[in-house]
Amino acid sequence: MNWNKIIECVPNFSEGRDLAKIDQLVAPFRARPGVKLLDYSNDEDHNRLVVTLVGEPEALRDALIEAIGIAVKLIDLNHHQGQHPRMGAVDVVPFIPIKNTTMDEAIALSREVAEAVSCLYGLPVFLYEKSATAPHRENLATVRKGEFEGMAAKIKLPEWKPDFGPVERHPTAGTVAIGARMPLVAYNINLNTNDLEIANKIAKNIRHINGGLRYVKAMGVELTDRHITQVSINMTDYTRTALYRAFELTRIEARRYGVSIVGSEIIGLVPMEALIDTASYYLGLENFSMQQVLEARIME
Numbered sequence: 001m002n003w004n005k006i007i008e009c010v011p012n013f014s015e016g017r018d019l020a021k022i023d024q025l026v027a028p029f030r031a032r033p034g035v036k037l038l039d040y041s042n043d044e045d046h047n048r049l050v051v052t053l054v055g056e057p058e059a060l061r062d063a064l065i066e067a068i069g070i071a072v073k074l075i076d077l078n079h080h081q082g083q084h085p086r087m088g089a090v091d092v093v094p095f096i097p098i099k100n101t102t103m104d105e106a107i108a109l110s111r112e113v114a115e116a117v118s119c120l121y122g123l124p125v126f127l128y129e130k131s132a133t134a135p136h137r138e139n140l141a142t143v144r145k146g147e148f149e150g151m152a153a154k155i156k157l158p159e160w161k162p163d164f165g166p167v168e169r170h171p172t173a174g175t176v177a178i179g180a181r182m183p184l185v186a187y188n189i190n191l192n193t194n195d196l197e198i199a200n201k202i203a204k205n206i207r208h209i210n211g212g213l214r215y216v217k218a219m220g221v222e223l224t225d226r227h228i229t230q231v232s233i234n235m236t237d238y239t240r241t242a243l244y245r246a247f248e249l250t251r252i253e254a255r256r257y258g259v260s261i262v263g264s265e266i267i268g269l270v271p272m273e274a275l276i277d278t279a280s281y282y283l284g285l286e287n288f289s290m291q292q293v294l295e296a297r298i299m300e
Contacts, residue, residue: 005101006054007101009094013051014071015075015089022042025074036053045221047081048084050268052268061113065120071089072089075089076089076172077148083222087174091177094110095178111127118165119165123173125164125165125177126143126176130181141209148175181236185243185274194228196221198259199220199231202253206253212249213246214241215235218232238277
């Protein structure tokens with residue numbers, strides 16, 4: 001990729017079960033000049049699709065506008081059920097500056113896409129994180145509170161007037177949050193219990209809003225097919241709160257309920273530094289740096 005500027009985007013779509021629909025949602029990102037599809041993963045329990053792509057700003061903008069239009073056409077939230085909170089067919093669209101771009105450029109791109117999809121598809125748009133127009137709109141969980149069902153009334157409140165689009169929830173596609181942010185690691189820890197209340201209590205104790213780890217958001221999720229539960233975590237700044245800290249605190253809290261961890265997973269892509277940091281901790285490596293990683297040196 002001989003691109004001068006690179007921005008990453010990780011759109012989340014509220015469809016994790018219908019493979020035909022998933023293929024249509026991902027299609028605008030395939031074999032498109034100026035855009036590279038890095039990864040996509042669907043989760044049936046969450047009923048959610050997470051796509052990771054990078055691109056030049058203009059090409060990325062056009063691809064996302066097309067994909068959002070497809071989602072509005074295909075996904076009806078009135079018939080959507082899943083473990084993950086959601087307020088829209090396209091639930092969230094974050095932009096992350098990667099190469100030769102600034103956060104201000106990512107914010108500008110988020111606003112371009114927000115304005116376009118509100119005009120083209122009649123979607124109400126909330127700007128969040130670094131793009132937020134008010135402090136109470138920065139936190140995605142706060143914006144999403146009430147989800148699709150509650151948004152019909154919430155959107156009428158003066159403090160929750162959309163930044164773009166109609167002051168009315170789209171009847172089938174709901175609303176969408178679009179913004180710019182730091183790289184995020186979606187990290188899930190699975191527990192050997194089917195008691196969702198336990199998973200919720202552990203999530204409450206490790207997340208920042210309840211006095212837990214500073215850059216951790218978490219919630220309990222039931223994995224019905226596996227008869228277990230999960231602490232679903234968003235690490236909003238892995239450079240300041242490492243993955244191993246979230247893992248170890250979850251282990252400590254789980255012990256209180258006689259529960260153990262059976263595994264963990266990363267959704268989508270993860271920065272190499274986040275894994276190296278955790279590997280260094282568990283291996284007890286002394287004075288280890290990224291410069292000792294073969295792939296990192298090759299890419300210099």
